[in-house]
Amino acid sequence: MAADTLASDSQPREGRIAAILRRNERLQLGLLLFPGLFWLVTFFALPLVIVVFYSFAVNGPGGRIEWTFTLENYRILFTESLYVNAYWRSIWAGIWTTLICLLLGYPLAYYIVRSPPHWRTVLLFLVLIPFWTNFLVRTYAWMLILSNNGIINSAIQSLGLPRVALYPSEGAVLVGLVYGSLPFMVLPIYASLSRFDFTLMEAAADLGASQVRAFLKVMLPLTMPGVAAGSVLVFIPTVGQFVVSDLLGGAKVDYLGNLLQRLFTRSNPPNWPLGSAMAIVFMVVLTIAIVIYFRATIEEDR
Amino acid sequence: MKQGIAVDLRNVVKRFANVCAVDHVSMQIRDGEFFSVLGPSGCGKTTTLRMIAGFEFPTSGEILLHGKSVGTTPPFRRNVNTVFQSYALFPHMTVAENVAFGLRMKKVPQAEIARRVTEALDMVRLSDFAARRPRQLSGGQQQRVALARALVNQPEVLLLDEPLSALDLKLRKEMQLELKSLQERVGITFIYVTHDQEEALTMSDRIAVMSAGKVLQIGTPTEIYERPVCRFVADFIGETNFIEGKVEALERGGIVSILSDDGLTLRGQTIRPVESGAHVTLSIRPEKAFLSVQEPPPGTPNCYQVRVERVAYIGSDTRIDVRLGSRLFDLWEQNSRSTLDRDAYWQPGETGYLWWPAENAIILTE
Numbered sequence: 001m002a003a004d005t006l007a008s009d010s011q012p013r014e015g016r017i018a019a020i021l022r023r024n025e026r027l028q029l030g031l032l033l034f035p036g037l038f039w040l041v042t043f044f045a046l047p048l049v050i051v052v053f054y055s056f057a058v059n060g061p062g063g064r065i066e067w068t069f070t071l072e073n074y075r076i077l078f079t080e081s082l083y084v085n086a087y088w089r090s091i092w093a094g095i096w097t098t099l100i101c102l103l104l105g106y107p108l109a110y111y112i113v114r115s116p117p118h119w120r121t122v123l124l125f126l127v128l129i130p131f132w133t134n135f136l137v138r139t140y141a142w143m144l145i146l147s148n149n150g151i152i153n154s155a156i157q158s159l160g161l162p163r164v165a166l167y168p169s170e171g172a173v174l175v176g177l178v179y180g181s182l183p184f185m186v187l188p189i190y191a192s193l194s195r196f197d198f199t200l201m202e203a204a205a206d207l208g209a210s211q212v213r214a215f216l217k218v219m220l221p222l223t224m225p226g227v228a229a230g231s232v233l234v235f236i237p238t239v240g241q242f243v244v245s246d247l248l249g250g251a252k253v254d255y256l257g258n259l260l261q262r263l264f265t266r267s268n269p270p271n272w273p274l275g276s277a278m279a280i281v282f283m284v285v286l287t288i289a290i291v292i293y294f295r296a297t298i299e300e301d302r
Numbered sequence: 303m304k305q306g307i308a309v310d311l312r313n314v315v316k317r318f319a320n321v322c323a324v325d326h327v328s329m330q331i332r333d334g335e336f337f338s339v340l341g342p343s344g345c346g347k348t349t350t351l352r353m354i355a356g357f358e359f360p361t362s363g364e365i366l367l368h369g370k371s372v373g374t375t376p377p378f379r380r381n382v383n384t385v386f387q388s389y390a391l392f393p394h395m396t397v398a399e400n401v402a403f404g405l406r407m408k409k410v411p412q413a414e415i416a417r418r419v420t421e422a423l424d425m426v427r428l429s430d431f432a433a434r435r436p437r438q439l440s441g442g443q444q445q446r447v448a449l450a451r452a453l454v455n456q457p458e459v460l461l462l463d464e465p466l467s468a469l470d471l472k473l474r475k476e477m478q479l480e481l482k483s484l485q486e487r488v489g490i491t492f493i494y495v496t497h498d499q500e501e502a503l504t505m506s507d508r509i510a511v512m513s514a515g516k517v518l519q520i521g522t523p524t525e526i527y528e529r530p531v532c533r534f535v536a537d538f539i540g541e542t543n544f545i546e547g548k549v550e551a552l553e554r555g556g557i558v559s560i561l562s563d564d565g566l567t568l569r570g571q572t573i574r575p576v577e578s579g580a581h582v583t584l585s586i587r588p589e590k591a592f593l594s595v596q597e598p599p600p601g602t603p604n605c606y607q608v609r610v611e612r613v614a615y616i617g618s619d620t621r622i623d624v625r626l627g628s629r630l631f632d633l634w635e636q637n638s639r640s641t642l643d644r645d646a647y648w649q650p651g652e653t654g655y656l657w658w659p660a661e662n663a664i665i666l667t668e
Contacts, residue, residue, distance in 0.1 A: 202357055203390035205377040207404035207455065217403075221394050 025117065054276035059228040063269030073277035083278065087285075090256035093170075094239040098185075101234050102227065104178070105185035109226075112186075113193040124190070127183050133286070135180065139247050142176050143167060143246045167251025176244040181237070185230035192226025232290055239286065256282060304358055306333045306368065308459050308501045309354055314363035316349050323349040325515035326363070331459070335484050338494045340503040341512035342538065347495045350512070351461050355384045367458055370459040373614040378407070382655050384461040389470070391436035396406035397424070397447050397611065404455040422454035425484070442473050449484070459491045466501065472624050480503050499539045503527065511535050522646040529573055536585040541611060543591075547583045549576050549665075558665045559582055564627035569603045570663030583666045588634040590662035592621060593654045605657040622648050629655065 021028055045236070060066040069081035077083045081255050100207055112123045129158060146167035153163045166172055196219065204214035220227075242257030251258070309331040316324040331337045339347040340562055352358045353365060356377035365372050372380055383404070391400050401422050423429045427445035436444055438442045445465060454579040462481075466474045482505045485492045496502055502509050503523040510520045511534075519531045530536035533544065547562035558572045560582060570584045581652060591604075598605055608624040608631070619634045633656070648654070 055498070197388070197390065199386055199388055199390040200392060201356075202377070203384070203386060204407075205357075205401070206355060206382075207385045207451070208378045208407035209403075210378055213407065218392060222392075 021076060033087040040201055051276045054273050055280050056277075057273045059271045059273045060267075061269070063271065065272060072282070073274045076274060077277055079280055082254065085258050086254045086259050087281075091285075092225050093174065093177060093245075093255065094209065094235045096174055096204050097181055097238045098231050098235045100174070100178045101185040102231065105182055105230060106189055108182075109186050109189040109193050112190055113196075127186050131183065134245075136243065138180070139176055139244055141178065142172070142248060146172050146175070168248060168252060170249060170253060172248040173245050173255075177241070177247040180244065181234040184233040184237075188229040188233065189223060189226040196222055200204045224260070224297050231293065234285060236290075240282065307331070307366075308333045308335070309493065310364075310366040310369075311350070312364040312366070314350070314353065314360045314365060316346070316353060316358060318362045322515050324353070324360075325516050327512075327515070329510050329517060329520055331491060333491055334489050335480065336492045336494065336505055338506040338509045339512060340496055340502040340509050340539070342497055345512040346515040348463055351384075351463055351493065354459070355382055355461050356380050358467070358623065367424070381455075381458045382461060383455050385445075385448045385452050385465045386465065387464045389436075389448040389450075389465075389480060390467075391444055391447055391451070396433050397428060397434060397439070397486070397551045399522045399555075400436065400447055401451045401454050403451065405424060408455070411645040418454050422450040425453070425488075426450045426481075427462050441469050442477065444514065445469065445477065449481075452490060453490065457490065459493060462494045464496055465494075467496075467498075481505060484658075487597075490596045493588045494608075500519055503539070511538065513538070523579050528664075530585065531573070532581055532663065533585070533666050536664065536666060537542060540587060541583045541632065542587050542628075545586070545629070547582065547584065549578050549580045549582055552578065554574070557660045558582070560665070562627065566627050568663070569660035571661045572665035574667055576665060576667055580667065585666055586658055586663040588621070588632045589611060589619075589636075591656060591658040593624065593633055593635065593648065593656055595654055597655050598657050602657050603660045604663070605655055607653060608656045610650050610652045610654065613648050613650055620647055626656060 016048060021031075045143060052066065056069050056071070057067045058066040058070050058072070092127075092265070108127075112120055112127075115123060143150075147153070148163055148165065148167075150167070200218050200222070201214050207209070209217060240257050240260075241243045242255060242261045245251075245255040245258055249255075260278055260282075262273055263271045263278065304645075307330050309329075311329050313325055314324055314327045316559055324426070327346070339350060341347045343366050354367075354514075356372065356375060356379075359374050366381065367380065381665040392403065395403070398419055401419045402415050403596065410418075419432075420429065426449055426542075428443060428446055428450065431443065431447075431582055436447060439447065440547060447469075449467070466477050466481075469477060478501055481492075481494075483507075484533050494502070494505065501524075505522055508520060508522055511518045511526060513534050519526060519535050521529070527539055530539065536542050543565070545560075545562050545568060547560035547566075548552060548568065550561045551559040553559060553569075555571050557569055558576055559567060559569050561567055562584075569585055570586070576582060588644065592612075593608070597607075607627060608626055610622055610624050611630060613640060614621040615636070619636055622633050622635060623630045624633065625631070628634065635648070643665060
């Protein structure tokens with residue numbers, strides 16, 4: 001009671017609400033957490049719950065949703081080859097894109113880090129410049145480059161060689177995916193490498209490690225956080241994308257994103273329950289893959 | 303131990319773009335020697351060390367390790383190890399893994415690795431820390447891990463690049479003694495790069511003094527301090543008074559009499575032949591000159607009546623500035639008596655007689 005008197009003495013104009021707040025720590029905590037929680041619940045948890053509900057519902061005639069519990073949607077996903085193939089195709093595209101981005105991105109990041117400081121800024125800038133152009137426009141540009149009358153084929157023809165059908169194809173999709181994702185790989189690796197102490201490479205060489213072994217034993221493990229972050233940033237959007245495969249694949253082969261888009265918007269009638277189930281499976285698979293990946297790549301720091 | 307030559311540098315030059323970092327350096331480092339390369343920052347001492355390690359290759363000249371030329375041999379093929387200024391311990395490995403790294407790279411059998419790592423950690427008194435990560439250790443402990451990591455490979459030569467510069471003064475002094483005794487125990491040739499003259503004097507068998515890419519003098523600590531060959535060496539190592547003048551007369555036993563620019567006749571010892579009339583510098587260290595109250599007997603060399611200008615009591619010594627001709631002359635008197643009596647110490651304004659034996663001063667021609 002004495003403390004209360006003191007508090008009200010020092011702040012005589014304290015209102016009733018303020019006094020209640022002062023006494024009730026739970027209420028304080030609740031109010032502080034409210035904005036963040038509200039945001040998460042409204043924009044993350046709630047939509048997710050809705051999608052989960054949809055995925056167990058039945059698609060009625062004309063795309064009307066009938067709230068009857070069913071596992072049919074999931075059965076279709078795991079048995080019909082259209083969907084199974086799309087999953088595998090997307091995952092493989094993700095894996096290949098990530099690998100190629102890694103093989104291109106690591107040396108590029110290394111080169112940038114090792115450049116003189118004033119060059120470093122310029123080079124990083126060059127990596128980022130493509131972002132200033134709309135992604136669609138850049139993907140169309142690849143159509144022009146790879147098409148039968150494109151730059152590459154014109155060059156080949158001028159050498160007197162026969163034209164090559166580069167586009168549309170799964171290869172063209174891969175080119176487009178790698179092109180679009182590369183900066184997401186380069187930047188995290190660059191961040192890791194710029195924190196890396198290159199004296200450690202000299203120390204490794206001094207202790208008898210060849211350059212390859214010094215890289216594998218010292219530089220790679222210590223830049224793994226960048227590699228892991230870059231891989232995730234490339235892999236996830238790649239698996240779910242639909243624009244590149246639509247444009248550069250000529251809409252002939254289906255990737256996960258294309259099917260999703262079709263189920264929700266284009267098909268007549270739309271099939272939201274099946275699309276929802278697809279999204280849920282997609283999310284679960286990715287989560288498992290990422291957990292495994294992080295466990296394998298980043299050594300636990302005790 | 304046989305006195306072979308561990309490292310032989312012959313006319314080594316290293317140019318970076320248009321800067322000559324190392325300029326025709328030649329030196330021979332003996333087996334089992336504690337050899338220091340001493341000089342101010344940017345004098346080329348670290349570049350010299352890096353060329354011995356193999357991180358840089360000489361532009362011209364030759365480097366021999368136990369008689370074998372290693373001009374462009376990469377570092378991982380040289381049986382030489384380095385202790386880096388920043389220690390460069392691998393942060394993702396434990397102390398034991400750090401120490402084992404070199405042996406693993408050389409594919410030494412597991413059992414032997416375990417034994418030698420234990421030995422090396424015992425040697426630097428870090429056995430209890432084998433499972434820790436480097437960042438869980440103090441600076442001094444990290445330093446010792448770096449030493450163990452290098453020494454466990456039993457290198458022909460151990461290179462140390464200012465390894466103590468990151469430690470605080472007290473720890474640095476401790477590590478100096480520890481390094482020296484460690485070197486004596488393992489008998490490996492140490493090449494120690496430093497800008498700290500005291501460090502070099504304390505630990506080294508011999509010292510090479512470098513400035514602007516050139517080696518100015520190679521000698522034992524006593525030789526370097528007592529018989530510097532040029533002004534730079536005399537000035538860089540310890541403190542000294544320089545008095546410039548012209549050679550007046552050459553006397554017996556290498557004693558030279560000079561007439562200073564402000565008209566004083568002074569005597570000193572020369573190591574190199576000088577000619578009458580040549581411009582020289584006399585260097586006299588503050589602890590080698592004396593100040594007496596009474597006039598010394600006639601015939602005392604270099605004797606001048608002087609006025610005390612400034613006095614600084616620093617505990618072990620009293621540092622006194624006296625006016626000699628146009629300059630302030632610095633001299634140190636050891637406080638060998640324990641007394642609070644003011645009269646026992648010089649006071650500014652008093653006069654006394656400054657003098658020194660001719661052989662206490664050095665005549666420098668460069």
